[in-house]
Amino acid sequence: xxxxxxxxxxxxVRPPSPALADGELTHLExxxxxxALAAAQWARYVDVFRDLGWAxxxxxxxxxxxxxxxxxxxxxxxxxxxxLTRPGALxxxxxxxxxxxxxxxxxREVAEITEPGTLEGGxxxxxxxxxxxxxxxxxxxxxxxxxRVLLEPRGWTVVEVPVTKALHLKTAVTALPxxxxxxxxxxxxxxxxxxxxxxxxxxxxxxxxVLDQGTVLLSEGAPGTAALLRERGLTVRTTPVSEFEKLExxxxxxxxxxx
Ligand code: CIR
Numbered sequence: 001x002x003x004x005x006x007x008x009x010x011x012x013v014r015p016p017s018p019a020l021a022d023g024e025l026t027h028l029e030x031x032x033x034x035x036a037l038a039a040a041q042w043a044r045y046v047d048v049f050r051d052l053g054w055a056x057x058x059x060x061x062x063x064x065x066x067x068x069x070x071x072x073x074x075x076x077x078x079x080x081x082x083x084l085t086r087p088g089a090l091x092x093x094x095x096x097x098x099x100x101x102x103x104x105x106x107x108r109e110v111a112e113i114t115e116p117g118t119l120e121g122g123x124x125x126x127x128x129x130x131x132x133x134x135x136x137x138x139x140x141x142x143x144x145x146x147x148r149v150l151l152e153p154r155g156w157t158v159v160e161v162p163v164t165k166a167l168h169l170k171t172a173v174t175a176l177p178x179x180x181x182x183x184x185x186x187x188x189x190x191x192x193x194x195x196x197x198x199x200x201x202x203x204x205x206x207x208x209x210v211l212d213q214g215t216v217l218l219s220e221g222a223p224g225t226a227a228l229l230r231e232r233g234l235t236v237r238t239t240p241v242s243e244f245e246k247l248e249x250x251x252x253x254x255x256x257x258x259x
Contacts, residue, residue, distance in 0.1 A: 011049045012102060012256040014059040016042050016069040016244075023066040023247040024089050026137065026167045031246050038243035042069065045239050045254055048217060054257075059102060065095050069244070072253040073120040073138075073168075074099045078131070078151060082108045088118035088138030106258055111150050119143030122168030122253055127175045130157045132194070134169025161193050167248045172206055173197075174252060176234065177213045182206065182225075200225040207250035209257070211237065219251055 021033035050056055062068035067089070074095050076083045082103045087093055096112075103110045113119045123134035124147075131151055133144045148158040166172040166187040173183035173194070181194040184206045191197040200206060205225025208216040214233075218226055220240040229236050241251055 008259065009049075009053070010055045010057055010106075010258040011046070012057050012059065012071055012075070012258065013042075013046055013254065014068050014071050015039070015061050017061065017063045017066050019063065019066040020069065020243070020247065021066070023070075023249075024091060025248060027165075028246070028248055033243050033246050035243075041240050041243055042254065045241065045251070048211075048237060048239055049255070052211060057102065060098055062095060062098060065092065067092050067247070068095050070122070070247075070249050070253040071095075071099070071256050072170075073122050075103055075256055076121045076124045077106075077108070077256065077258055078126070078156065079154065080108045081150065081154065082106055082110045083119075083147065083150060084110060084112040085119045085121055086113040086115065086117055086143065087120050088136070088140065088143075089120075092120075113143050113146050116140070117143035117146045119147060120168060121256070122170045123163070125169055125173060125175060125181075127179050127181065127195075129155060130159060132159050132161050132169060132173075134161050134163040134172075136163045136166075136168055138168065159193065162189055164189055168253075170207060170252055171248060171250065174206060174208050175210075176208065176216065176229070176232075177210045182208065198228075200228060204245060204250070207252045209251050209255075217251055219245065221245060 016038045118140045120138040123139040125132040172187035180196045182198045184203045201224040202222040204219040205222030215235040217237050220238040226236045
């Protein structure tokens with residue numbers, strides 16, 4: 001049987017700013033960033049999805065926002081609800097403006113985190129109907145509370161997770177297609193908050209994007225994690241994101257997957 005992949009999955013992305021090297025840093029030391037390499041890595045990352053039949057929606061470049069490429073932090077999708085965030089990093093607040101029309105164009109209901117709440121998408125990990133919300137320097141109690149008010153009536157369970165060793169919750173943990181939470185132990189405050197937890201051997205291995213029930217996308221910088229996940233029967237695709245990892249980014253934060 002021949003099946004054609006309908007473009008019912010849309011990838012929201014924004015090209016890297018020429019000022020990427022000036023992006024925010026919280027836990028890492030600043031090191032030189034190769035802007036040309038970053039642009040090439042970004043294009044390769046987008047191609048992974050394009051080749052799989054995803055529709056790609058490219059947001060306008062936001063050259064004045066060094067961290068604008070990390071679109072995951074600005075919007076989070078829950079079923080038919082799109083939540084525009086309010087970044088905790090002041091330098092990132094302006095990224096929301098250009099995301100507003102994109103959120104509206106999804107045709108879904110749009111809600112927005114408002115002052116004094118702050119919340120960044122990197123702090124939201126969805127596992128089944130549970131939304132784990134990292135409490136970090138970027139996502140405050142009020143932001144988490146506003147999200148809870150939006151999600152609980154829609155049948156979501158909201159679990160707040162203290163995060164002190166990583167920028168975002170999803171810098172420390174993400175989830176495999178079967179819901180197993182994976183993380184790099186030195187970055188995880190308390191793995192027992194998750195129903196299941198699998199330790200991976202590299203910090204770069206904590207972030208996976210679920211491409212389908214049997215396939216994940218992982219940083220090229222995590223060969224040990226790739227081997228571990230393959231042993232579990234997963235197909236692992238890898239892509240280089242070293243220039244974004246220097247800015248505390250990863251494979252999840254370079255896009256928002258609308259499906
Ligand atoms: C920041 O500190 O905001 C950026 N340099 C990195 C954001 C990474 N976002 C993410 O993992 N969701």
